[in-house]
Amino acid sequence: RVVDMFFSLHGAGVAAPSPKPVKRTASTATPPAGAGHDAGEPWGDAQDLRAFFDLGRAAAATPPPALGELLWAHLSKQLPASAFVLYAYDVADDALVAIYASDPAATGDPMEPIPLGERLSGWVAATGQTILNSDARLDLDAAVREQSPLRSALAVRVEAHGRTSGVLSFYAAAPNAFDERHKRLVEAAARVMADTGLVPTASRNDARMSQNRASSITSMSATVR
Structure with a gap:
């Protein structure tokens, strides 16, 4: 499965663009200057394939509470990130709950649940659209927002069986x-x-989710630049 996923991303030997449109309602209007510059040494296809094979194999044997640490260990050297938070969707509260934070001092400790459709990560969860380089402080609790040194956010939804x-x-x-x-x-x-199995299997209130998606798109479009 991991190998198939890798080749579907790379196509004919070249890293293909994401199937989702590059323009993000909640992200910067245009790609940042120097967007082609990679942090550290670029990966070759063989390295990418090996990395995702290792990640997939490790994830399959890792209980959900330890997935955040596993992801950070595999990805921190390939990204210019100084902090990472893994959110799980809480069906009962219709909110994201932080189950792992690599640097709680930077992102808040403890972190408040994020209602679906709110802040950056909640908007990503509601719409399925990736956020690239929005102001990271928009995702943080009010208690740490102003003094936070974080300035960029990259947030991606984890989706299982369409949910x-x-x-x-x-x-x-x-x-x-x-x-x-x-x-x-x-x-x-x-x-x-x-x-x-990041979150327990449970049915979701689709009507409420649809309403949150619509309201989140409107509110984030007005507040995120």
Whole structure:
């Protein structure tokens, strides 16, 4: 499965653009200057394949409470992120709950649940659209927002069987820190996470979810630049 996912991303030997449109309602209006620059050494196809094979194999044997630490260990060296939060979708409260934070001092400890459709990660969970380089402070609790050094966010939904199960949110201190390669990398990691049982199987209130999606698109369009 991991190998098939990798080749579907890379197509004919070249990293393909994301199937979702690059323009994001809640992200910057245009790609950041220097978006083609990668942090560290670029991966080759063989390295990508090996990395996702290792991640998929490790994730299959990892209980949900340890998935955040596993993801951070595999991805932190490939991303310019200084903090990472793994959110799980809580069906009962219709909200995202942080189940792992790599740097609680930077992102808040404890972190408040994020209602679906609110902030950056809640908007990603509601719409399924990736956020690239929005202001990371918009995702943080009020208690740490103003003094936070974080300036960029890359957030991707984890989806299982057509339903939101969580969000992978990476944060960096530099503005416009993430590029398209980083986005594809995290989107691929989210696909690996799709079958890990991040949250218990439960039915979702689809009417409420649809309402939250519509309201979140309107509110985020007005507040995120």
